[in-house]
Amino acid sequence: MPYIESQLPRDVSADLGGVLSQTAGAFTAGGSPAEDCLTGLPTLREFYRQAAPIVEACLAAGEPVAVAIVDIDHLQRINDGHCMDVGDRVITSIARHLKGAVARTPYLVARLGEEEFGLLLVRCDDAAATEFCETLRRDISGITVNAGDADVAVSVSIGVAEIYGPETFDNYLNAAEQFLFMAKCNGRNQVFSDHTMLAGMH
Incomplete structure (x- = not known):
């Protein structure tokens, strides 16, 4: 099942060319369709718009x-055990870290969904x-987020897939989602790839 249908059934759709025709209102309310209002990162729609021609140029x-999906471990548990504000602080803390990690590189980072981020890793x-x-x-x-009476530890699971053809x-x-699924099934807080x-195996 395509990523959009399997991961983002929140009023997000893709046309046959794989280019989004609309984006999730929950991530752009009060902002532009290109920028997530909570993190300031590009939205899923903008990730498609920017990344697709870069991939085409790299292949040519x-x-x-390569593409990677970064998923926050147990975000729902954090929201349930504390509050949405704490969950939002976890999201923004990870977003800041990802933004810093790709600064001064040709890489792209975007917020794909509630607890997921996308990375395009060029060259x-x-x-x-x-x-x-x-x-x-x-x-x-190593990140912790203050939740008032306690600090909340944060971790992520990551699926990575190299792009081999158009x-x-x-x-x-x-493809990255499949590896992410393996990372989560094997205990989370790890990276899975080919x-x-x-x-x-060695």
Whole structure:
């Protein structure tokens, strides 16, 4: 099932070319369709708009490129155990970290959904993209968010997929989603990719 249909059934749709025709109002209320109002990051729609031509150019030039999905672990549990404000602070803390991590690089970062972020890692093969995301994961696992009477520990699960040939952008994200699913099923707070799978076999 394409990423948009499987992950974002919140009034978000894609046309047959894989380019979004609308975006989730929950992430743009009070802002523009290109910018998420909570984090200031590009929206899912804008991620598609910016990333698709970059992927096309990389493939044409024979340069590696990868996509990753970063998912906040147990965000619903944080919201239920504390409040939505604490959950929002977790989201914005991770967004700031991701924004800082891609500064001064050709990489793109966007907020894809409630607890998910997307990364486009330009000139990164599977191994380099996995290494970058593993560094992100370790750094984020050191973040805590104050919840008044306690500090909330934060972690993320990440799925990484190198893009090998021209397909719809939905398919690129769907490949990363499959690895994200493995990361979550194997205990969360880890990175999964072809590279990690092959490394685990040796």
